[in-house]
Amino acid sequence: MAGICAAIEVGLPAKINVVVMPGLNEDELVDFVAFTRENPVQVRFIEFMPFSGNLWKPDRVFGYREMREVIDSRFELRALPGETSDVAKEFSIDGHAGTVGFITSMTDSFCSGCNRIRLTAEGKLKTCLFLPNRSSLRDMMRSGATDEEIASAIRADLMTKWKEHPPMSEWKHLDNLSMVQIGG
Numbered sequence: 001m002a003g004i005c006a007a008i009e010v011g012l013p014a015k016i017n018v019v020v021m022p023g024l025n026e027d028e029l030v031d032f033v034a035f036t037r038e039n040p041v042q043v044r045f046i047e048f049m050p051f052s053g054n055l056w057k058p059d060r061v062f063g064y065r066e067m068r069e070v071i072d073s074r075f076e077l078r079a080l081p082g083e084t085s086d087v088a089k090e091f092s093i094d095g096h097a098g099t100v101g102f103i104t105s106m107t108d109s110f111c112s113g114c115n116r117i118r119l120t121a122e123g124k125l126k127t128c129l130f131l132p133n134r135s136s137l138r139d140m141m142r143s144g145a146t147d148e149e150i151a152s153a154i155r156a157d158l159m160t161k162w163k164e165h166p167p168m169s170e171w172k173h174l175d176n177l178s179m180v181q182i183g184g
């Protein structure tokens with residue numbers, strides 16, 4: 001809290017990401033929203049996602065609808081305009097200095113608008129958090145590939161992005177990395 005308050009005081013744009021889990025912190029939803037009344041922070045509630053070693057189970061997901069039920073009983077959220085590629089549904093509340101957002105990866109996927117690609121620390125392209133690594137750009141560069149060859153590999157890998165991820169019941173079969181391995 002001291003760090004967050006210090007960031008706000010010096011005018012840094014502060015974003016607070018909150019992974020919400022039933023029985024752990026869903027009773028803090030209202031407190032986080034109330035925090036945006038006086039503080040110009042962007043609070044984003046995130047559905048718990050499965051990564052290697054994080055003990056994910058479907059019943060540990062506190063979904064968007066459930067979050068809205070809790071929050072809507074106390075606050076009136078107004079949808080803010082966004083871009084197709086936004087990962088969060090953003091809302092303002094009259095009289096609040098900050099905003100509230102939801103990242104609904106598990107119950108209301110937004111893959112069709114997702115423009116995220118990542119490069120792992122080993123130089124491999126990852127076109128989705130939940131799909132296997134693709135081309136090793138590191139190896140291509142070390143073996144003398146041209147820029148056009150690398151661009152062509154990236155384009156081919158991008159075609160593997162899916163329009164929608166599978167339902168939660170199938171996610172345990174995905175061979176996924178941990179967030180630490182992916183790099184955030």
Ligand code: SF4
Nearest residue numbers: 110111114128129165
């Ligand atoms: S494509 Fe992958 S990274 Fe993008 S929103 Fe869907 S699951 Fe998440």
